[in-house]
Amino acid sequence: MAKLILNRLSKSFETGGRPAVNDVSLTVREGGFLALLGPSGCGKTTVLRMIAGFEQPTDGSILLGERVLADASEMVAPEHRNMAMVFQSYALWPHMSVAENVGYPLKVRGISGEKRQRKVRESLAAVRLESYADRRPADLSGGQRQRVALARCLVTEPDVVLLDEPLANLDRHLRQEMEETFREFHARSGATMIYVTHDQAEAMALATDVAVMSEGRLLQVATPEEIYARPEGRLVGGLVGQGVILSLPSPHDDNRLLDWAAFQAMLARSGNGPTADVLVRPQDVEVAPEGLPANVLSVLFEGERYALRLALPDGQALRAFSRQPVKVGDQLSVVINSAWRL
Numbered sequence: 001m002a003k004l005i006l007n008r009l010s011k012s013f014e015t016g017g018r019p020a021v022n023d024v025s026l027t028v029r030e031g032g033f034l035a036l037l038g039p040s041g042c043g044k045t046t047v048l049r050m051i052a053g054f055e056q057p058t059d060g061s062i063l064l065g066e067r068v069l070a071d072a073s074e075m076v077a078p079e080h081r082n083m084a085m086v087f088q089s090y091a092l093w094p095h096m097s098v099a100e101n102v103g104y105p106l107k108v109r110g111i112s113g114e115k116r117q118r119k120v121r122e123s124l125a126a127v128r129l130e131s132y133a134d135r136r137p138a139d140l141s142g143g144q145r146q147r148v149a150l151a152r153c154l155v156t157e158p159d160v161v162l163l164d165e166p167l168a169n170l171d172r173h174l175r176q177e178m179e180e181t182f183r184e185f186h187a188r189s190g191a192t193m194i195y196v197t198h199d200q201a202e203a204m205a206l207a208t209d210v211a212v213m214s215e216g217r218l219l220q221v222a223t224p225e226e227i228y229a230r231p232e233g234r235l236v237g238g239l240v241g242q243g244v245i246l247s248l249p250s251p252h253d254d255n256r257l258l259d260w261a262a263f264q265a266m267l268a269r270s271g272n273g274p275t276a277d278v279l280v281r282p283q284d285v286e287v288a289p290e291g292l293p294a295n296v297l298s299v300l301f302e303g304e305r306y307a308l309r310l311a312l313p314d315g316q317a318l319r320a321f322s323r324q325p326v327k328v329g330d331q332l333s334v335v336i337n338s339a340w341r342l
C-alpha cells in the first residue's frame with residue numbers, strides 16, 4: 001500500500017464553465033481515513049469518482065505512491081486500481097444470498113472453492129454478519145445491507161476504500177452503530193479510506209483527517225481536533241461545531257484565541273474601524289451574574305440541558321446552553337469564556 005496523492009486536481013464538465021473541482025492538492029497517508037466534507041455541490045463526489053477512475057481529470061494528476069493513476073491524458077481503468085467503492089444505495093444483487101453477494105467480486109476474479117468461501121466467511125465476520133450468510137438482501141435491515149456492502153468491499157483486500165455518503169439512508173440510531181462498524185472496519189482492514197459526507201459530526205467522529213471543500217476548492221485539511229479548535233475562515237468555522245460567527249471591531253494584535261478579557265477588549269473598541277469574524281461555540285458561553293446582556297429568543301429542551309438562541313444588544317445572535325430552565329424573553333447576562341478569531 002502507499003499514500004494517495006491528489007496533485008493540483010481539476011475537473012470541468014463544460015468548457016468555460018465553473019470547474020466542479022478546482023486545483024485540489026492533498027495527500028492521504030497510507031492507512032489514513034480522510035473525510036471529504038462540504039455542502040451539496042461542492043465537488044466531493046467528483047473528487048471521489050476521479051479517484052475511483054469513473055471520471056478523468058481535466059488537469060492535475062492522481063498518484064498511488066509512485067504510480068500515476070490518472071491525469072488529463074491517461075487513465076488506469078477502475079478495475080486495475082485495487083480500490084472499492086461503497087455507495088449510499090447498497091447496490092446488492094437481490095437474487096443472490098448475502099454470501100454470494102460478498103463472494104461476487106472474487107468470482108469475477110476467478111477465485112473459487114475453499115479459498116473463496118474462507119474469504120467470504122472472514123469478511124462477514126468482520127462486519128458481524130456470519131450468521132446471515134444464507135439470507136437474501138430483502139430479508140435484512142438497512143444497516144445490515146450496508147454491512148454486506150462493506151463486507152463485499154473488504155473481500156478483495158483493496159488498497160483504497162471509497163465511501164460516498166454510505167450512511168445517508170439510515171436513521172440516526174443506526175448511523176451511530178454503523179459509525180462504530182466503519183471505525184472497526186478501518187482498524188481491521190488497514191485500508192486507506194476516503195469518506196464523502198456533508199455531515200460534520202459524522203466526519204469528525206470517523207476520520208483521522210478532515211478535508212473541507214467549497215465550490216470546488218479545498219479550504220482546509222487537518223485532524224478533526226485541529227479543524228474544530230482552529231478552523232480557517234468563515235465557511236469552515238460555520239460548518240464545524242454549532243458555533244455562531246460574530247462580527248466585532250478588529251483589534252490591532254493578531255491573537256486568535258480569545259479569552260473573556262480579550263473578547264471584552266474587542267467589544268470596547270469604537271465601532272467604525274475594520275471588523276473581524278469571531279467564532280463562538282455554545283459551550284463557551286456561560287450564563288453568569290455579570291457579563292454581556294442577552295435576550296432569550298428561543299429555548300429548546302434537549303433532555304440534559306436547554307439550548308438557547310440569544311440576541312446581543314446590537315442584534316447579533318449567540319447560542320448557549322443552560323442547565324436551568326429559561327423562558328423566551330428573559331434577560332440574561334453571559335460571559336464568553338473562549339472564542340476564535342477566524
Ligand code: ATP
Nearest residue numbers: 013014020038039040041042043044045046047198
Ligand atoms: P452532493 O453532496 O450534492 O452529492 P457534491 O459535493 O458531491 O454534492 P458533485 O456531485 O461533485 O458535488 O458536483 C459538483 C458540481 O459538478 C455540481 O455543480 C454538479 O452539478 C457538477 N457535476 C457533477 N457531475 C456532473 C456531470 N456528470 N456533468 C455535469 N456537471 C456535473
